[in-house]
Amino acid sequence: MNARTTRTTVITGIGSLVTNDPGQGAGPLGLLTDAAVVVDGGTVAWVGPAADAPAADERFDAEGRALLPGFVDSHAHLVFAGDRTAEFNARMSGQSYTAGGIRTTVAATRAASDAELDANLARFVREAVRQGTTTIECKSGYGLTVEDEARALRIAAAHTPETTYLGAHVVAPEYAEDPAGYVDLVTGEMLDACAPHARWVDVFCEQGAFDGEQARAILTAGIERGLTPRVHANQLSYGPGVQLAVELGAASADHCTHLTDEDVAALAGSRTVATLLPGAEFSTRAEYPSGRRLLDAGAVVALSTDCNPGSSFTSSMAFCIAVAVREMGMTPDEAVWAATAGGARALRRTDVGVVAPGARADLLLLDAPSHVHLAYRPGVPLTAAVWRAGVREV
Numbered sequence: 001m002n003a004r005t006t007r008t009t010v011i012t013g014i015g016s017l018v019t020n021d022p023g024q025g026a027g028p029l030g031l032l033t034d035a036a037v038v039v040d041g042g043t044v045a046w047v048g049p050a051a052d053a054p055a056a057d058e059r060f061d062a063e064g065r066a067l068l069p070g071f072v073d074s075h076a077h078l079v080f081a082g083d084r085t086a087e088f089n090a091r092m093s094g095q096s097y098t099a100g101g102i103r104t105t106v107a108a109t110r111a112a113s114d115a116e117l118d119a120n121l122a123r124f125v126r127e128a129v130r131q132g133t134t135t136i137e138c139k140s141g142y143g144l145t146v147e148d149e150a151r152a153l154r155i156a157a158a159h160t161p162e163t164t165y166l167g168a169h170v171v172a173p174e175y176a177e178d179p180a181g182y183v184d185l186v187t188g189e190m191l192d193a194c195a196p197h198a199r200w201v202d203v204f205c206e207q208g209a210f211d212g213e214q215a216r217a218i219l220t221a222g223i224e225r226g227l228t229p230r231v232h233a234n235q236l237s238y239g240p241g242v243q244l245a246v247e248l249g250a251a252s253a254d255h256c257t258h259l260t261d262e263d264v265a266a267l268a269g270s271r272t273v274a275t276l277l278p279g280a281e282f283s284t285r286a287e288y289p290s291g292r293r294l295l296d297a298g299a300v301v302a303l304s305t306d307c308n309p310g311s312s313f314t315s316s317m318a319f320c321i322a323v324a325v326r327e328m329g330m331t332p333d334e335a336v337w338a339a340t341a342g343g344a345r346a347l348r349r350t351d352v353g354v355v356a357p358g359a360r361a362d363l364l365l366l367d368a369p370s371h372v373h374l375a376y377r378p379g380v381p382l383t384a385a386v387w388r389a390g391v392r393e394v
Protein backbone atom coordinates (compact mmCIF):
# COMPACT_ATOMS: atom_id res chain seq x y z
CA MET A 1 0.00 0.00 0.00
CA ASN A 2 1.14 3.54 -0.77
CA ALA A 3 2.53 5.12 2.38
CA ARG A 4 0.61 8.27 1.55
CA THR A 5 -2.76 6.62 2.13
CA THR A 6 -1.86 5.75 5.69
CA ARG A 7 -0.98 9.33 6.62
CA THR A 8 -3.33 11.90 8.06
CA THR A 9 -3.76 15.41 6.70
CA VAL A 10 -5.47 18.35 8.37
CA ILE A 11 -7.02 20.87 6.01
CA THR A 12 -7.28 23.97 8.13
CA GLY A 13 -8.13 27.62 7.59
CA ILE A 14 -11.38 26.73 5.77
CA GLY A 15 -13.27 30.02 5.60
CA SER A 16 -16.57 28.33 4.77
CA LEU A 17 -17.21 24.59 4.84
CA VAL A 18 -20.23 22.92 3.22
CA THR A 19 -20.72 19.61 5.05
CA ASN A 20 -24.28 18.78 3.85
CA ASP A 21 -24.75 17.48 7.37
CA PRO A 22 -27.19 19.69 9.29
CA GLY A 23 -25.99 18.06 12.51
CA GLN A 24 -22.59 19.69 12.04
CA GLY A 25 -23.45 23.23 11.05
CA ALA A 26 -26.02 25.78 9.95
CA GLY A 27 -28.93 25.08 7.62
CA PRO A 28 -29.40 22.24 5.14
CA LEU A 29 -25.79 22.69 3.97
CA GLY A 30 -24.48 22.21 7.50
CA LEU A 31 -22.26 25.28 7.02
CA LEU A 32 -19.27 25.84 9.28
CA THR A 33 -16.92 28.83 9.29
CA ASP A 34 -13.25 28.82 10.35
CA ALA A 35 -13.31 25.05 10.06
CA ALA A 36 -10.88 22.18 9.63
CA VAL A 37 -11.17 18.68 8.18
CA VAL A 38 -8.88 15.76 8.96
CA VAL A 39 -8.39 13.16 6.25
CA ASP A 40 -7.09 9.72 7.19
CA GLY A 41 -6.17 7.71 4.11
CA GLY A 42 -9.23 7.84 1.87
CA THR A 43 -11.70 8.84 4.55
CA VAL A 44 -12.77 11.94 6.46
CA ALA A 45 -11.79 11.35 10.08
CA TRP A 46 -12.76 14.59 11.79
CA VAL A 47 -14.68 17.82 11.05
CA GLY A 48 -14.99 20.85 13.30
CA PRO A 49 -13.70 24.29 14.30
CA ALA A 50 -10.12 24.95 13.15
CA ALA A 51 -9.16 25.90 16.70
CA ASP A 52 -10.05 22.38 17.92
CA ALA A 53 -8.42 20.40 15.09
CA PRO A 54 -6.32 17.46 16.23
CA ALA A 55 -2.71 17.08 15.10
CA ALA A 56 -2.00 15.30 11.82
CA ASP A 57 1.01 14.19 9.80
CA GLU A 58 0.51 16.90 7.20
CA ARG A 59 -1.13 20.29 7.16
CA PHE A 60 -2.83 22.09 4.26
CA ASP A 61 -3.82 25.73 4.75
CA ALA A 62 -7.01 26.62 2.87
CA GLU A 63 -6.27 30.31 3.48
CA GLY A 64 -9.86 31.26 4.16
CA ARG A 65 -11.30 29.70 1.04
CA ALA A 66 -14.45 27.54 0.71
CA LEU A 67 -14.41 23.74 0.86
CA LEU A 68 -17.29 21.50 -0.15
CA PRO A 69 -17.90 17.85 -1.03
CA GLY A 70 -16.74 16.95 -4.52
CA PHE A 71 -19.56 17.13 -7.06
CA VAL A 72 -21.59 13.98 -7.66
CA ASP A 73 -22.51 13.93 -11.35
CA SER A 74 -25.23 11.28 -11.44
CA HIS A 75 -26.05 11.41 -15.17
CA ALA A 76 -23.51 11.30 -18.00
CA HIS A 77 -23.02 9.54 -21.32
CA LEU A 78 -19.27 9.31 -21.82
CA VAL A 79 -18.53 6.16 -23.78
CA PHE A 80 -18.65 7.43 -27.34
CA ALA A 81 -16.58 8.49 -30.31
CA GLY A 82 -16.91 11.40 -32.70
CA ASP A 83 -18.55 14.73 -32.02
CA ARG A 84 -21.61 16.61 -33.23
CA THR A 85 -20.28 20.10 -33.65
CA ALA A 86 -22.09 20.52 -36.97
CA GLU A 87 -25.43 19.45 -35.46
CA PHE A 88 -25.02 21.90 -32.56
CA ASN A 89 -24.06 24.65 -34.95
CA ALA A 90 -27.09 23.95 -37.12
CA ARG A 91 -29.41 23.86 -34.10
CA MET A 92 -28.08 27.16 -32.82
CA SER A 93 -28.71 28.46 -36.32
CA GLY A 94 -32.41 27.64 -36.21
CA GLN A 95 -33.07 23.88 -36.42
CA SER A 96 -34.80 21.90 -33.60
CA TYR A 97 -33.61 18.93 -31.49
CA THR A 98 -35.08 15.44 -31.92
CA ALA A 99 -34.00 12.11 -30.40
CA GLY A 100 -32.68 10.88 -33.78
CA GLY A 101 -29.28 12.59 -33.64
CA ILE A 102 -28.12 9.88 -31.23
CA ARG A 103 -27.70 7.58 -34.25
CA THR A 104 -24.83 9.74 -35.56
CA THR A 105 -22.87 8.98 -32.41
CA VAL A 106 -23.86 5.31 -32.57
CA ALA A 107 -22.19 4.96 -35.96
CA ALA A 108 -18.97 6.63 -34.78
CA THR A 109 -18.91 4.64 -31.53
CA ARG A 110 -19.36 1.29 -33.24
CA ALA A 111 -16.48 2.12 -35.58
CA ALA A 112 -14.11 3.03 -32.72
CA SER A 113 -11.63 0.66 -31.10
CA ASP A 114 -11.80 -0.27 -27.41
CA ALA A 115 -8.64 1.76 -26.83
CA GLU A 116 -10.14 4.86 -28.45
CA LEU A 117 -13.31 4.64 -26.36
CA ASP A 118 -11.31 4.06 -23.20
CA ALA A 119 -9.03 7.02 -23.93
CA ASN A 120 -12.03 9.28 -24.66
CA LEU A 121 -13.71 8.27 -21.41
CA ALA A 122 -10.50 8.76 -19.41
CA ARG A 123 -10.14 12.23 -20.90
CA PHE A 124 -13.70 13.22 -19.95
CA VAL A 125 -13.36 11.83 -16.43
CA ARG A 126 -10.14 13.81 -16.02
CA GLU A 127 -11.86 16.91 -17.38
CA ALA A 128 -14.64 16.45 -14.80
CA VAL A 129 -12.20 15.93 -11.92
CA ARG A 130 -10.38 19.14 -12.81
CA GLN A 131 -13.71 20.90 -12.31
CA GLY A 132 -14.39 19.30 -8.94
CA THR A 133 -16.41 16.20 -9.85
CA THR A 134 -15.33 13.23 -7.74
CA THR A 135 -18.15 10.77 -8.50
CA ILE A 136 -19.51 10.30 -12.02
CA GLU A 137 -22.14 7.99 -13.43
CA CYS A 138 -21.67 6.64 -16.93
CA LYS A 139 -24.22 5.12 -19.30
CA SER A 140 -23.94 2.88 -22.31
CA GLY A 141 -26.32 3.63 -25.16
CA TYR A 142 -24.20 4.43 -28.21
CA GLY A 143 -23.58 0.80 -29.20
CA LEU A 144 -27.11 -0.63 -29.51
CA THR A 145 -25.85 -4.12 -30.36
CA VAL A 146 -25.23 -6.88 -27.80
CA GLU A 147 -21.44 -6.65 -28.26
CA ASP A 148 -21.21 -2.85 -28.42
CA GLU A 149 -23.38 -2.24 -25.35
CA ALA A 150 -21.48 -4.83 -23.29
CA ARG A 151 -18.17 -3.35 -24.43
CA ALA A 152 -19.27 0.17 -23.44
CA LEU A 153 -20.15 -1.01 -19.94
CA ARG A 154 -16.92 -3.00 -19.57
CA ILE A 155 -14.97 0.12 -20.47
CA ALA A 156 -17.05 2.35 -18.18
CA ALA A 157 -16.70 -0.06 -15.25
CA ALA A 158 -12.93 0.43 -15.31
CA HIS A 159 -13.48 4.12 -14.50
CA THR A 160 -16.53 4.23 -12.21
CA PRO A 161 -18.71 1.84 -10.20
CA GLU A 162 -21.77 3.84 -11.28
CA THR A 163 -22.44 2.16 -14.62
CA THR A 164 -25.83 2.21 -16.31
CA TYR A 165 -27.18 -0.09 -18.99
CA LEU A 166 -28.93 2.13 -21.54
CA GLY A 167 -29.42 -0.26 -24.45
CA ALA A 168 -32.82 1.46 -24.65
CA HIS A 169 -31.42 4.86 -25.63
CA VAL A 170 -33.07 4.76 -29.05
CA VAL A 171 -34.19 1.84 -31.24
CA ALA A 172 -31.11 0.53 -33.07
CA PRO A 173 -31.11 1.48 -36.75
CA GLU A 174 -31.24 -2.21 -37.73
CA TYR A 175 -34.61 -2.47 -35.95
CA ALA A 176 -36.19 0.72 -37.33
CA GLU A 177 -39.06 -1.32 -38.77
CA ASP A 178 -39.26 -3.69 -35.78
CA PRO A 179 -39.14 -1.77 -32.49
CA ALA A 180 -40.78 -4.69 -30.65
CA GLY A 181 -37.93 -6.91 -31.83
CA TYR A 182 -35.45 -4.40 -30.42
CA VAL A 183 -37.22 -4.37 -27.04
CA ASP A 184 -36.95 -8.18 -27.04
CA LEU A 185 -33.21 -7.87 -27.64
CA VAL A 186 -32.77 -5.22 -24.93
CA THR A 187 -34.69 -7.32 -22.39
CA GLY A 188 -33.06 -10.59 -23.48
CA GLU A 189 -29.66 -11.29 -24.97
CA MET A 190 -28.36 -7.71 -24.59
CA LEU A 191 -29.38 -7.56 -20.93
CA ASP A 192 -27.66 -10.90 -20.29
CA ALA A 193 -24.42 -9.54 -21.75
CA CYS A 194 -24.63 -6.17 -19.99
CA ALA A 195 -25.98 -6.92 -16.52
CA PRO A 196 -22.66 -8.21 -15.13
CA HIS A 197 -21.04 -4.82 -15.85
CA ALA A 198 -23.88 -2.55 -14.75
CA ARG A 199 -25.37 -1.30 -11.50
CA TRP A 200 -28.34 0.52 -13.07
CA VAL A 201 -30.84 0.09 -15.90
CA ASP A 202 -32.16 3.14 -17.75
CA VAL A 203 -34.52 3.88 -20.64
CA PHE A 204 -35.23 6.98 -22.74
CA CYS A 205 -39.01 7.12 -22.28
CA GLU A 206 -39.99 9.66 -24.93
CA GLN A 207 -41.80 10.10 -28.22
CA GLY A 208 -39.35 8.91 -30.86
CA ALA A 209 -37.63 6.59 -28.37
CA PHE A 210 -39.60 4.19 -26.10
CA ASP A 211 -43.22 4.49 -24.94
CA GLY A 212 -44.49 3.72 -21.44
CA GLU A 213 -45.22 0.04 -22.04
CA GLN A 214 -41.86 -0.59 -23.70
CA ALA A 215 -40.10 1.31 -20.92
CA ARG A 216 -41.91 -0.75 -18.28
CA ALA A 217 -40.85 -4.00 -19.96
CA ILE A 218 -37.21 -2.86 -20.18
CA LEU A 219 -36.96 -1.62 -16.60
CA THR A 220 -38.77 -4.66 -15.20
CA ALA A 221 -36.40 -7.00 -17.03
CA GLY A 222 -33.45 -5.09 -15.60
CA ILE A 223 -34.86 -5.22 -12.08
CA GLU A 224 -35.25 -8.99 -12.43
CA ARG A 225 -31.53 -9.16 -13.24
CA GLY A 226 -30.64 -7.23 -10.09
CA LEU A 227 -30.24 -3.77 -11.64
CA THR A 228 -31.86 -0.70 -10.10
CA PRO A 229 -33.87 1.54 -12.41
CA ARG A 230 -33.41 5.19 -13.37
CA VAL A 231 -35.36 6.82 -16.18
CA HIS A 232 -34.90 9.52 -18.83
CA ALA A 233 -38.35 10.97 -18.19
CA ASN A 234 -40.47 13.86 -19.48
CA GLN A 235 -37.62 15.65 -21.27
CA LEU A 236 -39.13 16.71 -24.57
CA SER A 237 -42.82 16.27 -23.80
CA TYR A 238 -45.33 15.25 -21.14
CA GLY A 239 -45.48 11.47 -20.79
CA PRO A 240 -45.54 8.42 -18.53
CA GLY A 241 -41.84 8.38 -17.59
CA VAL A 242 -42.00 10.04 -14.18
CA GLN A 243 -45.00 8.03 -12.98
CA LEU A 244 -43.34 4.83 -14.17
CA ALA A 245 -40.10 5.74 -12.39
CA VAL A 246 -41.94 6.33 -9.12
CA GLU A 247 -44.07 3.20 -9.50
CA LEU A 248 -41.00 1.00 -10.10
CA GLY A 249 -39.00 2.58 -7.28
CA ALA A 250 -36.40 4.15 -9.57
CA ALA A 251 -33.50 5.93 -7.89
CA SER A 252 -34.12 8.95 -10.10
CA ALA A 253 -36.29 10.40 -12.82
CA ASP A 254 -34.01 12.47 -15.01
CA HIS A 255 -34.80 15.67 -16.97
CA CYS A 256 -38.34 16.27 -15.54
CA THR A 257 -38.80 19.21 -17.88
CA HIS A 258 -42.49 18.69 -18.68
CA LEU A 259 -44.34 17.75 -15.49
CA THR A 260 -48.03 17.72 -14.61
CA ASP A 261 -49.09 18.49 -11.03
CA GLU A 262 -49.61 14.73 -10.61
CA ASP A 263 -46.03 14.05 -11.71
CA VAL A 264 -44.70 16.58 -9.20
CA ALA A 265 -46.85 15.09 -6.42
CA ALA A 266 -45.69 11.57 -7.30
CA LEU A 267 -42.03 12.60 -7.06
CA ALA A 268 -42.61 14.48 -3.81
CA GLY A 269 -44.25 11.43 -2.25
CA SER A 270 -41.50 9.02 -3.27
CA ARG A 271 -37.82 8.14 -2.82
CA THR A 272 -37.27 8.88 -6.51
CA VAL A 273 -34.96 11.87 -6.96
CA ALA A 274 -35.84 14.45 -9.61
CA THR A 275 -32.56 14.94 -11.48
CA LEU A 276 -32.47 18.18 -13.44
CA LEU A 277 -30.05 18.59 -16.34
CA PRO A 278 -29.90 22.26 -17.27
CA GLY A 279 -27.10 21.68 -19.79
CA ALA A 280 -29.63 19.90 -22.01
CA GLU A 281 -32.06 22.81 -22.10
CA PHE A 282 -29.19 25.25 -22.51
CA SER A 283 -27.68 23.33 -25.42
CA THR A 284 -30.97 22.71 -27.19
CA ARG A 285 -32.32 26.20 -26.49
CA ALA A 286 -35.32 24.62 -24.75
CA GLU A 287 -37.54 25.59 -21.83
CA TYR A 288 -35.94 24.87 -18.43
CA PRO A 289 -37.62 22.67 -15.80
CA SER A 290 -38.67 24.44 -12.61
CA GLY A 291 -36.50 23.40 -9.72
CA ARG A 292 -38.55 25.75 -7.53
CA ARG A 293 -41.80 23.90 -8.22
CA LEU A 294 -40.26 20.54 -7.32
CA LEU A 295 -38.56 21.83 -4.18
CA ASP A 296 -41.68 23.63 -2.98
CA ALA A 297 -43.63 20.39 -3.39
CA GLY A 298 -41.07 18.54 -1.26
CA ALA A 299 -39.27 16.54 -3.96
CA VAL A 300 -35.56 15.77 -3.64
CA VAL A 301 -33.71 17.48 -6.50
CA ALA A 302 -30.31 16.60 -7.97
CA LEU A 303 -28.36 18.52 -10.59
CA SER A 304 -26.24 16.76 -13.17
CA THR A 305 -24.50 17.53 -16.46
CA ASP A 306 -26.05 14.93 -18.82
CA CYS A 307 -22.63 15.20 -20.48
CA ASN A 308 -23.06 13.77 -23.99
CA PRO A 309 -21.98 14.83 -27.47
CA GLY A 310 -25.46 15.65 -28.76
CA SER A 311 -27.64 17.60 -26.37
CA SER A 312 -25.37 18.72 -23.50
CA PHE A 313 -21.64 18.61 -24.12
CA THR A 314 -20.58 20.07 -20.78
CA SER A 315 -18.85 18.32 -17.88
CA SER A 316 -19.11 21.39 -15.67
CA MET A 317 -21.22 20.99 -12.55
CA ALA A 318 -20.46 24.63 -11.69
CA PHE A 319 -22.09 25.67 -14.95
CA CYS A 320 -25.18 23.59 -14.07
CA ILE A 321 -25.36 25.25 -10.64
CA ALA A 322 -25.18 28.71 -12.18
CA VAL A 323 -27.92 27.94 -14.72
CA ALA A 324 -30.14 26.32 -12.08
CA VAL A 325 -29.91 29.48 -9.98
CA ARG A 326 -30.42 31.87 -12.87
CA GLU A 327 -33.09 29.98 -14.81
CA MET A 328 -34.72 27.32 -12.61
CA GLY A 329 -35.66 29.21 -9.49
CA MET A 330 -33.18 27.51 -7.19
CA THR A 331 -31.20 29.35 -4.51
CA PRO A 332 -27.40 29.00 -4.56
CA ASP A 333 -27.59 26.83 -1.43
CA GLU A 334 -30.21 24.55 -3.02
CA ALA A 335 -28.23 24.24 -6.24
CA VAL A 336 -24.97 23.38 -4.44
CA TRP A 337 -26.80 20.80 -2.30
CA ALA A 338 -28.41 19.31 -5.44
CA ALA A 339 -25.00 19.02 -7.18
CA THR A 340 -23.44 17.21 -4.23
CA ALA A 341 -25.80 15.58 -1.73
CA GLY A 342 -28.61 15.45 -4.30
CA GLY A 343 -26.43 13.55 -6.75
CA ALA A 344 -25.46 11.16 -3.99
CA ARG A 345 -29.15 10.52 -3.25
CA ALA A 346 -29.77 9.91 -6.95
CA LEU A 347 -27.06 7.24 -6.85
CA ARG A 348 -28.22 5.95 -3.46
CA ARG A 349 -24.80 6.65 -1.99
CA THR A 350 -24.29 7.72 1.62
CA ASP A 351 -20.47 7.84 1.48
CA VAL A 352 -20.22 10.78 -0.95
CA GLY A 353 -21.83 14.21 -1.25
CA VAL A 354 -21.13 14.89 2.42
CA VAL A 355 -18.15 15.97 4.53
CA ALA A 356 -18.53 14.00 7.74
CA PRO A 357 -16.50 11.46 9.70
CA GLY A 358 -16.57 8.15 7.82
CA ALA A 359 -17.37 9.68 4.43
CA ARG A 360 -15.04 9.32 1.47
CA ALA A 361 -12.54 12.17 1.44
CA ASP A 362 -13.87 13.66 -1.82
CA LEU A 363 -13.29 17.37 -1.43
CA LEU A 364 -13.35 20.48 -3.59
CA LEU A 365 -11.51 23.63 -2.51
CA LEU A 366 -12.67 26.75 -4.33
CA ASP A 367 -10.64 29.80 -5.24
CA ALA A 368 -13.39 31.75 -3.50
CA PRO A 369 -14.54 32.51 0.05
CA SER A 370 -18.00 30.92 -0.38
CA HIS A 371 -19.81 28.17 -2.30
CA VAL A 372 -22.18 30.92 -3.49
CA HIS A 373 -19.45 32.00 -5.91
CA LEU A 374 -20.25 28.91 -8.01
CA ALA A 375 -23.38 30.80 -9.14
CA TYR A 376 -22.15 34.34 -8.51
CA ARG A 377 -19.10 33.94 -10.80
CA PRO A 378 -20.45 31.90 -13.74
CA GLY A 379 -17.94 30.58 -16.21
CA VAL A 380 -14.96 31.37 -14.00
CA PRO A 381 -12.67 28.41 -13.19
CA LEU A 382 -12.80 28.29 -9.38
CA THR A 383 -11.14 24.94 -8.68
CA ALA A 384 -8.22 25.43 -6.30
CA ALA A 385 -7.75 21.79 -5.24
CA VAL A 386 -9.54 18.46 -5.51
CA TRP A 387 -9.08 15.36 -3.35
CA ARG A 388 -10.61 12.07 -4.43
CA ALA A 389 -10.66 9.37 -1.74
CA GLY A 390 -8.03 11.41 0.05
CA VAL A 391 -5.68 11.64 -2.93
CA ARG A 392 -4.89 15.13 -4.17
CA GLU A 393 -5.90 15.15 -7.86
CA VAL A 394 -5.73 18.87 -8.66
Ligand SMILES: [Zn+2]
Binds near residue numbers: 075077232306
Ligand atom coordinates in the same frame (compact mmCIF):
# COMPACT_ATOMS: atom_id res chain seq x y z
ZN1 LIG B 1 -29.12 11.49 -20.60
